[in-house]
Amino acid sequence: MSVPHDAGAPGGRLLHRLRGGLRLRHHKQVSCARPVERPALPDVLIVPLQQHLGLPAQALVQAGDRVLKGQRLGEVDCSGGVSVHAPTSGTVRAIEHRPMSHPSGRSGPCVVIEPDGQDRWCEPSPVTDWQTRQPRDLLDALCAAGVVGLGGAVFPTHQKASLGRVRGTRTLLLNGAECEPYISCDEMLMREEPHRVIEGARVLQRACGAEHVILAIEDQMGAVFDALQQAVGEATDIELVKVPAIYPEGGERQLIQVLTGQEVPADGLPADLGILVQNVGTAAAVADAVIRGRPLIERYVTVTGHGVVEPRNLLALIGTPVSHLVHHCGGYRGDADRLVVGGPMMGFTLRSDSEPVVKASNCLLVLSADDLRAPQPEMPCIRCGECARVCPAGLLPQQLQWQVRTGQWEAAADHHLRACIECGCCDFVCPSHIPLAAWFRHGKGQLKAQARERAAADHARERFDARAARVERQKQEKRERLAAKKKALRERSAAKKKTPVSTEEVRR
Amino acid sequence: MKRQAFKTSQAPHIPSTATVGQVMRQVLYALIPGILLQIVFFGPGVLVQIALATGFALGFEALMLRMRERSIARFLGDGSAVVTAVLFALCIPPLAPWWISAVAMLMAIVVAKHLYGGLGQNVFNPAMIGYVVVLISFPKYLTRWQAPADLSTHSLSLNETLAAILHGALPVGVSWDSITQATPLDTLKTGMHAGESLPEIMLSPVFGQFGGMGWEWVAAAYLAGGLYLLARRIITWQVPVSALGVVAAVTLPFWLLDPVTHVSPAQHLFSGALMLGAFFIATDPVSGCTSNLGRLWFGLGVGLITLVIRQWGGYPDGVAFAVLLMNMAAPLIDRYTRPRAYGT
Numbered sequence: 074m075s076v077p078h079d080a081g082a083p084g085g086r087l088l089h090r091l092r093g094g095l096r097l098r099h100h101k102q103v104s105c106a107r108p109v110e111r112p113a114l115p116d117v118l119i120v121p122l123q124q125h126l127g128l129p130a131q132a133l134v135q136a137g138d139r140v141l142k143g144q145r146l147g148e149v150d151c152s153g154g155v156s157v158h159a160p161t162s163g164t165v166r167a168i169e170h171r172p173m174s175h176p177s178g179r180s181g182p183c184v185v186i187e188p189d190g191q192d193r194w195c196e197p198s199p200v201t202d203w204q205t206r207q208p209r210d211l212l213d214a215l216c217a218a219g220v221v222g223l224g225g226a227v228f229p230t231h232q233k234a235s236l237g238r239v240r241g242t243r244t245l246l247l248n249g250a251e252c253e254p255y256i257s258c259d260e261m262l263m264r265e266e267p268h269r270v271i272e273g274a275r276v277l278q279r280a281c282g283a284e285h286v287i288l289a290i291e292d293q294m295g296a297v298f299d300a301l302q303q304a305v306g307e308a309t310d311i312e313l314v315k316v317p318a319i320y321p322e323g324g325e326r327q328l329i330q331v332l333t334g335q336e337v338p339a340d341g342l343p344a345d346l347g348i349l350v351q352n353v354g355t356a357a358a359v360a361d362a363v364i365r366g367r368p369l370i371e372r373y374v375t376v377t378g379h380g381v382v383e384p385r386n387l388l389a390l391i392g393t394p395v396s397h398l399v400h401h402c403g404g405y406r407g408d409a410d411r412l413v414v415g416g417p418m419m420g421f422t423l424r425s426d427s428e429p430v431v432k433a434s435n436c437l438l439v440l441s442a443d444d445l446r447a448p449q450p451e452m453p454c455i456r457c458g459e460c461a462r463v464c465p466a467g468l469l470p471q472q473l474q475w476q477v478r479t480g481q482w483e484a485a486a487d488h489h490l491r492a493c494i495e496c497g498c499c500d501f502v503c504p505s506h507i508p509l510a511a512w513f514r515h516g517k518g519q520l521k522a523q524a525r526e527r528a529a530a531d532h533a534r535e536r537f538d539a540r541a542a543r544v545e546r547q548k549q550e551k552r553e554r555l556a557a558k559k560k561a562l563r564e565r566s567a568a569k570k571k572t573p574v575s576t577e578e579v580r581r
Numbered sequence: 582m583k584r585q586a587f588k589t590s591q592a593p594h595i596p597s598t599a600t601v602g603q604v605m606r607q608v609l610y611a612l613i614p615g616i617l618l619q620i621v622f623f624g625p626g627v628l629v630q631i632a633l634a635t636g637f638a639l640g641f642e643a644l645m646l647r648m649r650e651r652s653i654a655r656f657l658g659d660g661s662a663v664v665t666a667v668l669f670a671l672c673i674p675p676l677a678p679w680w681i682s683a684v685a686m687l688m689a690i691v692v693a694k695h696l697y698g699g700l701g702q703n704v705f706n707p708a709m710i711g712y713v714v715v716l717i718s719f720p721k722y723l724t725r726w727q728a729p730a731d732l733s734t735h736s737l738s739l740n741e742t743l744a745a746i747l748h749g750a751l752p753v754g755v756s757w758d759s760i761t762q763a764t765p766l767d768t769l770k771t772g773m774h775a776g777e778s779l780p781e782i783m784l785s786p787v788f789g790q791f792g793g794m795g796w797e798w799v800a801a802a803y804l805a806g807g808l809y810l811l812a813r814r815i816i817t818w819q820v821p822v823s824a825l826g827v828v829a830a831v832t833l834p835f836w837l838l839d840p841v842t843h844v845s846p847a848q849h850l851f852s853g854a855l856m857l858g859a860f861f862i863a864t865d866p867v868s869g870c871t872s873n874l875g876r877l878w879f880g881l882g883v884g885l886i887t888l889v890i891r892q893w894g895g896y897p898d899g900v901a902f903a904v905l906l907m908n909m910a911a912p913l914i915d916r917y918t919r920p921r922a923y924g925t
Binding site: 340412422444448453502510511 | 585586587588589590591592593594595596597599600601603604652655656659661699700701702817866867869871872915919920921922923924925
């Protein structure tokens with residue numbers, strides 16, 4: 074049902090319509106006006122051992138150890154996660170549980186490093202002949218360099234690429250359509266270092282076996298398009314596409330729909346369509362990891378919002394406390410009220426600015442009381458349907474919120490609650506101020522927990538059934554053995570009767 | 582460095598700007614042109630009825646909120662009771678006695694709305710419940726429409742109107758028969774039953790250019806108000822387009838084939854409550870369908886049932902009954918018209 078509505082790139086790719094979505098005020102110029110800076114080293118760096126989806130890394134260092142910049146602090150098997158590295162040289166002060174800028178607010182083991190101020194690198198180990206090496210080697214290098222998806226999901230990049238390779242990826246889709254308001258770290262990266270992004274694209278292309286690359290940016294990114302075009306040069310297998318700035322067009326599934334008109338199956342992955350999606354920041358990290366042999370220890374972070382004196386983008390070391398970055402941007406304004414990691418639509422709040430920047434932290438948004446206004450009281454749903462109109466997943470939020478509130482999990486699952494991408498569009502337009510996105514996050518968590526329980530129960534039942542079958546089989550075998558024995562005995566005695574010779578002999 | 586603590590909350594962090602009150606106020610603004618024209622043609626009684634119904638509605642609303650221990654300040658300000666009252670008042674004859682409003686609002690606000698759980702929970706459109714209850718119970722008062730201003734021999738002043746509504750008293754020398762008149766739809770129905778041909782019936786002065794005399798302009802004003810609501814995205818196009826569309830589509834071929842026995846589509850669209858109903862009543866989100874496809878079916882049902890009642894039913898118009906019948910069907914329609922989720 075998607076209707077082409079715009080010819081995007083000069084190449085003239087026909088774009089398709091996103092379902093629902095919102096045109097939001099983007100507030101990006103606030104942080105794009107100043108050049109990117111690298112703040113001074115902080116007094117302390119807090120590096121969580123788990124900054125990726127999967128299993129936490131196991132510490133390789135101890136308190137008191139001296140570490141070099143780029144040295145591995147923790148590692149985990151590549152099937153479970155990625156390594157974690159020292160963002161600068163210095164001394165490990167402790168390995169302890171600390172809050173780690175996670176949406177859940179939870180704490181986890183972190184390596185606390187006191188920098189020595191020399192910022193001394195360990196020996197880099199680049200894959201110099203990456204253009205001719207086996208993809209397997211490139212994937213291993215990514216795992217060793219701790220590369221994860223920097224768009225927010227922090228899924229290990231080598232796992233995603235590896236799956237893409239197995240499933241036959243034709244298109245590598247680089248996502249530069251940073252659609253949430255305020256966030257501009259990807260835009261600044263593409264503006265400042267387009268070559269690094271394109272290099273990363275080439276490495277990823279080799280790693281996953283894609284025939285061609287599409288790099289999608291928003292149509293309001295101005296100078297970015299020209300910078301990228303220059304970096305692409307004469308290459309014909311990299312296509313630059315501008316997509317209209319509609320939130321949440323930068324969502325993986327939404328972007329695929331806009332670019333191809335296809336929908337990723339609800340229970341499937343982009344790999345099912347032969348597409349591998351990576352964030353442009355991830356691509357830059359991939360280039361560093363493979364070509365320069367440098368692990369992922371820093372990233373572009375947008376520090377913005379009306380609660381910050383000088384909003385700008387920073388090239389921040391992973392583990393830098395949030396307070397240090399805000400201080401570099403002139404500190405807080407008087408009415409700073411809320412500290413959000415991520416954008417205003419999907420970000421989560423931090424209780425304290427002592428928490429570190431991690432691989433997932435794309436933006437620190439400090440909202441002032443002015444941005445927030447007094448919270449409006451929640452009213453009953455009047456079923457106006459605005460939420461359904463803007464839902465990019467084609468759901469009926471007004472129905473779902475009712476089911477989630479009353480715990481009708483089967484009905485909610487039947488109404489495709491799992492397909493909710495938590496973009497918050499429904500919340501934003503609701504005249505009754507129902508916290509829909511929060512309800513849906515809760516509901517999805519419940520469905521997941523139930524699925525886990527069901528899986529555990531199924532597993533237990535299977536084991537029980539298998540045991541019962543085994544016991545039954547053993548009994549059966551025993552019976553058969555017994556029967557065979559009896560039969561043999563009977564046959565033997567019958568044979569004795571049938572052989573008169575022997576009886577006669579006996580008689581004799 | 583000084584550490585700072587912050588408040589936590591859930592995304593999204595940009596507050597939504599729309600409110601239920603705003604939605605209801607927009608609906609009221611959109612009714613203004615229609616109300617003004619209705620006053621022009623049918624006298625100040627229209628305004629008195631609006632005031633009466635609004636007063637009763639707010640009174641019952643406050644009473645019920647208090648009994649249900651809900652915030653009176655928050656819910657009384659949401660404007661939903663006022664919308665119910667105004668829509669009801671526009672449906673009844675301007676000289677109906679005051680207690681008609683009281684009974685109707687009791688049914689609408691207390692029974693149809695709060696006994697079902699209040700705002701957002703009512704199965705039926707409260708205004709139509711109120712209207713249908715008094716229409717069935719007190720037909721004498723609900724069919725006593727004044728003649729539009731141009732045809733009337735005596736137009737009542739505000740004081741005379743008040744006296745009529747509050748005491749049922751008319752000025753000396755004026756009888757109910759002299760100021761009231763059959764509505765265009767009434768005239769059509771009785772004429773057709775008597776076996777007259779349409780051209781004969783249409784000679785009656787109650788008919789105007791394309792609808793009923795006076796009524797046609799009121800309906801046109803509601804059409805304009807409805808278009809305003811569409812432009813402001815308070816309502817979606819599906820219900821009005823399908824309701825009006827099906828009426829036009831069904832009546833057009835019959836009228837083209839035989840204009841002597843069949844009423845024209847324009848006559849259908851611009852008389853009675855169809856225009857008001859299609860844009861302001863059947864679009865009530867609470868008691869209607871939620872999906873866009875469902876809304877098409879809902880509108881279709883409202884249009885068809887209205888036509889059936891106008892043609893064969895015992896009442897000259899059928900919008901209120903059509904809306905209530907479709908309210909009943911809405912959950913079922915919703916069940917079968919769910920939009921396809923992404924990737925399914």
